[in-house]
Amino acid sequence: MVRTSRALVFSSEPSSRPQAEPSKLPPAALSPAMLGIVPIPAAAAGTQGEPWLAGAIVLAALILAVPVTLQLWRKWQAERSFQRADDAARQAAERALRESQARYREVVESVNEVIFRTDAEGRFNFLNTAWQTISGYTVAESLGQKLCAYLHPDDIAKVCEQLGEAAAGARDGCQCEFRLRTRSGEIRWIEATARAVRDGGSAGLAGTLDDISARKIAELTLRNLNQELEFRVRVRTAELENANRELEAFSYSVSHDLRAPLRAIDGFARILEEELEGTLTPSARAHLERIRKATERMARLIDDLLNLAHLTRQPLTRETVDLSALAAQIIDELRAEQPERQITVDIQPQMQALADRNLMRIVLDNLLRNAWKFSARQPQARINFWVEHDRDRKIYCVRDNGAGFDMAYAANLFRPFHRLHSEQDFAGTGIGLATVQRIIARHGGAVWARSRPGEGAQFFFTLDSPEAPGP
Numbered sequence: 429m430v431r432t433s434r435a436l437v438f439s440s441e442p443s444s445r446p447q448a449e450p451s452k453l454p455p456a457a458l459s460p461a462m463l464g465i466v467p468i469p470a471a472a473a474g475t476q477g478e479p480w481l482a483g484a485i486v487l488a489a490l491i492l493a494v495p496v497t498l499q500l501w502r503k504w505q506a507e508r509s510f511q512r513a514d515d516a517a518r519q520a521a522e523r524a525l526r527e528s529q530a531r532y533r534e535v536v537e538s539v540n541e542v543i544f545r546t547d548a549e550g551r552f553n554f555l556n557t558a559w560q561t562i563s564g565y566t567v568a569e570s571l572g573q574k575l576c577a578y579l580h581p582d583d584i585a586k587v588c589e590q591l592g593e594a595a596a597g598a599r600d601g602c603q604c605e606f607r608l609r610t611r612s613g614e615i616r617w618i619e620a621t622a623r624a625v626r627d628g629g630s631a632g633l634a635g636t637l638d639d640i641s642a643r644k645i646a647e648l649t650l651r652n653l654n655q656e657l658e659f660r661v662r663v664r665t666a667e668l669e670n671a672n673r674e675l676e677a678f679s680y681s682v683s684h685d686l687r688a689p690l691r692a693i694d695g696f697a698r699i700l701e702e703e704l705e706g707t708l709t710p711s712a713r714a715h716l717e718r719i720r721k722a723t724e725r726m727a728r729l730i731d732d733l734l735n736l737a738h739l740t741r742q743p744l745t746r747e748t749v750d751l752s753a754l755a756a757q758i759i760d761e762l763r764a765e766q767p768e769r770q771i772t773v774d775i776q777p778q779m780q781a782l783a784d785r786n787l788m789r790i791v792l793d794n795l796l797r798n799a800w801k802f803s804a805r806q807p808q809a810r811i812n813f814w815v816e817h818d819r820d821r822k823i824y825c826v827r828d829n830g831a832g833f834d835m836a837y838a839a840n841l842f843r844p845f846h847r848l849h850s851e852q853d854f855a856g857t858g859i860g861l862a863t864v865q866r867i868i869a870r871h872g873g874a875v876w877a878r879s880r881p882g883e884g885a886q887f888f889f890t891l892d893s894p895e896a897p898g899p
Contacts, residue, residue, distance in 0.1 A: 440640060453606050467719070539685050542637035550574045550591065550633070562618070564611030580607035587620070595624050595633050602633075605640065617644040686730060729859070730861040744784050744870055751779040751824065754789050755813050771803065776814040781822070783891050787867045794860040795826040802885065803830030821890055829884040841877055864889070888889050 537557050545554040551574055555567045563570070563578060576588045583606040594602035601623040608618045622635030697719045701708065710715070755775050763769070782790070796811065803809040812827045833841075842865040864887075868875045871891045879885035 436671055463632035463664075471888055492809065517723055526884070540639075543635075544575070544637060545634045546575070546595075546632045548595070548631050550576070550588075553632070559637075562610070562637065563608060571898075575620075580609055583607050589685065591622060591633060594622055597624050597631070608637075616641045675796075687727070689728055690723045690730075694720055697723070744787070746782050746806065747785060747787050749781050749783050749785045751781055751788065751792065752777050752813075755792050755796060758789075758793050759811075761798050762797065766800075769800075769804070769809070771800070771809040773811045774813070779813075779815050779824070781824075781891050784867075787870070791864050791867050792826075792888070798860060798887075799826055799885075801830075801895065802832075803828040806830060821892060823888055823890055825886055825888050827884060829887045832879040832881045832883050832885050834881055835879060838877060838879075842875065855881050 509862055539556070540558055540561075542558045542562055543554075543556045544552055544559070547553050555570055557567060559570060560566050565578070575591070578582050579587055587604055587606045590599075590602050590604050593599045599875050601621070603619070603621045605617060605619050608616045610616060615641045619638045619640045620635060621638075622633045625632055625634045697716050701713070701716050706710070752775050759773050759775070792813075796813070799811045803811065808829075810829045812825075812826055816823045816825065842861045864874050868889050868891070873890040873892060875887065875889040877885060877887045
């Protein structure tokens with residue numbers, strides 16, 4: 429009995445050394461021997477004469493406990509590492525979430541449009557700071573309020589109905605324009621875009637509010653300008669109609685009231701010449717001849733004026749026109765009028781254009797007759813008519829080697845009654861090129877000239893572009 433008691437005392441006696449608190453030591457640090465779980469044989473404990481045997485037994489027990497202790501220590505270290513990794517991952521996730529929320533908040537607060545969200549009752553539960561910029565109301569005091577509470581009274585019913593249908597899913601989203609009353613009483617035009625969202629089973633709206641007041645003001649200004657322009661067009665149209673009626677009256681007066689005196693002057697001059705055939709002096713005969721030529725020139729001028737006036741009222745009928753054939757006909761007429769002329773004419777064949785046939789004949793008649801007239805003093809007169817291609821545009825050209833002109837006066841070339849040569853040198857009324865310019869303009873083209881005194885002239889025209897290159 430004494431030996432057994434001593435063995436128990438040996439195995440359960442607390443150590444006199446200071447021990448760490450259990451909560452601060454890993455489980456593996458508690459060896460089986462320290463916990464008293466390694467049994468000590470009673471015989472060994474009772475062998476008082478052989479202390480080495482008891483020590484050997486204890487040593488063997490400790491050696492057996494080492495693997496178990498190491499295994500428990502490694503397990504504790506692994507669990508500690510996993511716990512630290514989990515804590516680090518959780519902290520990293522929380523930090524990333526905070527950063528993401530901060531970036532999202534920065535983006536939401538940086539846009540100029542109002543970003544909003546409402547609950548099922550249509551009350552705001554989210555607004556960015558752009559709301560205060562547009563409405564003047566703070567976000568804090570607007571949360572929990574309905575959007576319709578800020579609308580113009582005339583827009584409340586229509587807008588609330590559309591928003592309600594969108595929230596209920598009756599329509600695929602909502603886009604509408606309405607007037608918003610700000611805190612200062614100002615009315616602003618807003619464009620709303622919203623769609624239905626669900627959060628936990630409760631429906632609501634999410635969308636944007638954009639201030640379109642500037643655009644609305646621009647639209648209103650443009651509408652007023654259009655109305656003013658339409659009014660001016662109506663007034664201008666009425667003025668043009670009156671001008672056309674006056675022009676028609678003028679044309680009637682010119683063709684009747686002015687022609688009659690001219691015919692009388694020419695007739696009386698012819699009668700005087702016939703009755704005084706034997707008594708007229710050469711000087712008197714020259715005066716009568718000048719009178720008759722002046723009346724003829726005046727009659728031609730009246731005809732040219734009437735033709736120029738009729739060009740603005742004559743309808744434009746486009747068709748495929750063979751300009752080469754028209755030019756050849758005009759040259760044949762000129763040769764018949766002056767068969768004594770020796771002149772070389774070169775016309776490029778198969779020149780076709782989409783234009784008014786009658787008006788283009790007038791254009792070519794004026795240009796070719798000018799070339800015929802101004803090259804009359806050349807011993808070897810030449811006239812060329814051809815077409816050039818500039819990208820997608822056709823440029824027609826009439827060239828002669830006649831008298832030419834100074835380009836310093838080219839600005840007056842296409843003005844009515846402006847002549848660059850005297851009547852004694854070359855006869856004319858100064859209406860032909862003005863007629864050409866007006867016809868070409870009606871076709872949407874341009875006409876211009878290049879020349880030098882004594883080196884002939886070149887007249888270019890297009891039928892499809894209002895711009896012309898410089899001389």
